[in-house]
Amino acid sequence: MKDKWIFTLFVLVFLVAYFTPFDQLRVQHGLTEAFLLLQDYAREHVLLCLLPAFFIAGAISVFIKQGAVIKYFGAQAKKILSYSIASVSGAILAVCSCTVLPIFAGIYTRGAGIGPATAFLYSGPAINVLAIILTAKVLGYRLGLARALGAVTFAIVIGLIMHFLFNREVEKNRNQSDLIEMEDIKQTRPMWKTILYFAAMIGILVFINWGKSDPALTIWYFIYQAKWFIGVFFVIGLALMIITWFKKEELKEWTSSTWIFAKQIIPLLLAGVLIAGFLLGRPGQEGLIPSHWVADLVGGNGLGATLFASIAGALMYFATLTEIPILEGLLGAGMGQGPALALLLAGPALSLPNMLVIRNIIGTKKTLVYILLVIIMATVSGLIYGAIAA
Amino acid sequence: MEQSQRDLGIKIKGIFKGEKMEIRILGPGCPRCDEVEKRTINALAELNIVADVQKITDLKKISEYKIIGTPGVVINGKVKCYARIPTQEEISSWIREEL
Numbered sequence: 129m130k131d132k133w134i135f136t137l138f139v140l141v142f143l144v145a146y147f148t149p150f151d152q153l154r155v156q157h158g159l160t161e162a163f164l165l166l167q168d169y170a171r172e173h174v175l176l177c178l179l180p181a182f183f184i185a186g187a188i189s190v191f192i193k194q195g196a197v198i199k200y201f202g203a204q205a206k207k208i209l210s211y212s213i214a215s216v217s218g219a220i221l222a223v224c225s226c227t228v229l230p231i232f233a234g235i236y237t238r239g240a241g242i243g244p245a246t247a248f249l250y251s252g253p254a255i256n257v258l259a260i261i262l263t264a265k266v267l268g269y270r271l272g273l274a275r276a277l278g279a280v281t282f283a284i285v286i287g288l289i290m291h292f293l294f295n296r297e298v299e300k301n302r303n304q305s306d307l308i309e310m311e312d313i314k315q316t317r318p319m320w321k322t323i324l325y326f327a328a329m330i331g332i333l334v335f336i337n338w339g340k341s342d343p344a345l346t347i348w349y350f351i352y353q354a355k356w357f358i359g360v361f362f363v364i365g366l367a368l369m370i371i372t373w374f375k376k377e378e379l380k381e382w383t384s385s386t387w388i389f390a391k392q393i394i395p396l397l398l399a400g401v402l403i404a405g406f407l408l409g410r411p412g413q414e415g416l417i418p419s420h421w422v423a424d425l426v427g428g429n430g431l432g433a434t435l436f437a438s439i440a441g442a443l444m445y446f447a448t449l450t451e452i453p454i455l456e457g458l459l460g461a462g463m464g465q466g467p468a469l470a471l472l473l474a475g476p477a478l479s480l481p482n483m484l485v486i487r488n489i490i491g492t493k494k495t496l497v498y499i500l501l502v503i504i505m506a507t508v509s510g511l512i513y514g515a516i517a518a
Numbered sequence: 519m520e521q522s523q524r525d526l527g528i529k530i531k532g533i534f535k536g537e538k539m540e541i542r543i544l545g546p547g548c549p550r551c552d553e554v555e556k557r558t559i560n561a562l563a564e565l566n567i568v569a570d571v572q573k574i575t576d577l578k579k580i581s582e583y584k585i586i587g588t589p590g591v592v593i594n595g596k597v598k599c600y601a602r603i604p605t606q607e608e609i610s611s612w613i614r615e616e617l
Contacts, residue, residue, distance in 0.1 A: 227550075377605070
């Protein structure tokens, strides 16, 4: 970090320490809520959900050949394939938010063009593995599923609209150059082994987090009661695979890439949870911001609330995963389900800083149209989901 | 260039063709790219080779290398890998290739 920034940080901390009215009850309550929410995450989400999720993310970046996916973004690739792959491949390619923009720039300038590029830009941050897993765990599987489906569907719509609006002009300017071929990485083990390995990890994650359900739903309740046995079964399976199928260096790469993700994301998530807890409190509690403010602005599933949530989400910057504790706080304070989905869709896809980067790549006009489309599409998905959820 | 190296007191072992090796690390500046930079510098130190290592963070410049996805490693203008974090051994072997 540059000294300039460290100094700015010092000044900010000083100003906060100087001016915050810590003697006010509301502020004290907010601080307590911040740490209670943090404890909630530490107890409920870290060991069983975040930790396995990081290992899965690490494994994806080491053992899944991204080149196989990336070649469908080349200028020569079939358009239908480019769009479908662009809208879903975020799950594999966008494990950390910092990979989204370089891939977007690459697809736009060297590859399949503006349509698939914007499709990827919209869906990538919303469907990366970590985001899906934590959304489903913290906010409920319904919202997690709606987030993934909404992102994929509307990514294609946005991509196609951008394609029809701008394609002609882009084709002219773009140099249709070939991409550098990915080097052939030696296939070290057959495909089915890799699939089983990922299945075991996902099995662990899904079953040890199995939610309690109504005893009347016999099968679900049975799985809930047996979740530890099933989980341990998968853990043993995974351990056997790791011992027999993997080389020592591969395991080292896996842990090191898991560690890189954790190092990058956990500090931001920690800050996000504390801020969300301080401002909004845990569900059912009130933080610094009175709940009725939230309910007034984004309560219910109306057009106004949903549109406001989309615009706010588009402007705000969320570091990877921090949208989740913030949304948990907002939902607890009375935000409607529809606006929540709108914020989840517009939030990570856009922010003021990344608008500037996107503008640098595709120009002002296209950026403005893209922003407008994201806000419209997020609002529409929010309204649909709000109507279904209500 | 040779002058400045002598001034810095850096001894150059191995084959040195009069030009410094040029290594570019492509990435917008996140821990994954930092890791690649760290491994590159370690590889150079282990091989005792002097090279001009620069990080390129500008997305427009990155896309000029005809790649999709970061981090990328470019040695003497040749893209060695992208969209993944290479091991230090791999980086060492690329450096030896380019000597």
